[in-house]
Amino acid sequence: MQFNAEAMERKISRRKFITKTSKYTAAMAGLASMPGMAVSSIFEEDADIGIVNGTDYYSNTMRAIELIGGINKYVPQGSTVGLLINSDFEVEGAYVNPDIALATIQLINDAGADSITCIQKVKPEYWQRSAHFESHKKILDTLMQVETNTFPSEFNDTDFIKVKQVKGWKSLKETEVVKKWLECDVFINIAISKHHATTLMTGALKNIMGVSTRKANVNFHLGSGERNNPIYLAQCIVDQYMLKKTGLCIIDSTTFITDNGPSGPGTLKTLNKIVAGTDIVAIDALTSEYLDYLPEEITTTLKAHESGLGDMDYSKLNIVEINA
């Protein structure tokens, strides 16, 4: 699949994008906060990507998911859910705001999921950073975790599986991934759009490195024979992503670092945006612009697009953006 940047630019200049979304913004200004009013009910069809602007991150996460059809569209009753949250950093703007993760967990629970498993271990102090922590203790107690998938994770037969020579892989020869990631009915990827020195941006695609062992990830960096070949690294991420489709993706673009990533500290940018959708290539393309990159500058996005895993020309999608 070839990406035509100029065509995309013609189709969706910034002004056109805002025009397209402003009617929804206007409609939502009065309706979004009305009790009992489902956000999606005022639109003819579900959005492909929902964006909610505002500072109540907990409620806005729920609204963003509602814009794309509501949680029941993605999490059938009785399903097993695998959750990957970019949580393991200590500096603000380097990790997903816990309010966003808690709101998603609440929705999954309300949808009647059989189980929710954190594919990568989330430390207790992460949840404690949220003002909603106390009111969600019960749900958090029911969460399962892949305890051994914590940095620097090592392979073990119980939690990990070796995957070799998958058809369609271009760079990866072998990887070691969490079994529960492959086994879950619904995979939900909760990432943050932030700077990364090697890949320029950590978004939904880069977050996929959270499902593999450290040894596998180091191979992404060094396996080409040339240290930190960005193209090899990006293709390995894309190859690994091919193993499991993302059922739902939430991106934290509320406050994020725009340099010195992925761990920071860095320059913070606040946009107060929460983005939800299923095409993580389109979502990464869209959110890379929040960091002043062009979608094609992010090699993971470009490689995933070329591999047919999504469409970085997000202008083809129905994007609904509202101010809460």
Added chain:
Amino acid sequence: MKRIYFTGLLLIVFMSFSRGLYAQQEIIKLLPDSDVLGNWTIQDSAETYHDEDLYLYINGGADVYLEYGFEKVVTCRYKNPAANRIHLEIYQMKDIDAAYGIFTLNSTFKGQPMDLGGLSYRYDHYMDVWKGNCFIRCTLTRKEEGAQDTLKMITQSIVDKIEIEGKIPLIKHILDIEGAELRDIKYMRGQIALNNVYNFGHGSIAAFDEAISAKTGDQWYFVFKYDDDRNRREWFASAKGKMHSHRKFTDFVAIEDGFTVKDKYGKTFSFKPYRQFFMVAIGLDWNEAQSVFEQMQTNMDRLYP
């Protein structure tokens, strides 16, 4: 012959191992002595990581340390009776410039300068120090009365043990421009560090030996240094071509031997080559940038005769 070859190989392996062990003991010796720690005690024993093992220590971001020239890191955690924790990291880089570079890359405008080591900053809950070929970071888990003093005592004791004195890389002094109060100074040695500072567009500026950048007022200056004038010419021509065609920049104008472009915010980027360097002034149009470029060129001639 085979036996001599094998014995030689064993000797090399043994020498490498011995050197590694010696080096490891040396860096561990930089850790603070117990008399400095007061009521803080070691929580976990110190750990040392060498070369590419850094990937097992840093979760994201090891690449840039390796690009600068990383040798080893010793890390140790301490706790006090109030269950507060201090995390100490001493990075030993391959040379002084590499340690200075990683220090500048980690520094932010929020830092308060301290009189410690070659350069140091105090932040809300951590301290960064550069001395010689070492970069030291000492982090407190939570604020506590008197804990900042402990951080300072710990870092001071490490600084006292580092025998190497370091000078700021020569290239930094190219930015010594009259009346310019420089901030956010960054010393870079490769593409990953540059990506951390500013993205000129993928591959637009590459293959430089070293670079320096700093902000002053609304302006931002970059100087890229190449091996020699021939190399610089080749890469400057490449940068010119790439930035001309890059979707991120508009209004390309070729002027004399340099060029200008604008970003989406309408900010002008002026590029000018000189000897084995090329200079970038952001926030100044071509005419305004000339006096800055002239001062930089004078500094280049003085520093690199």
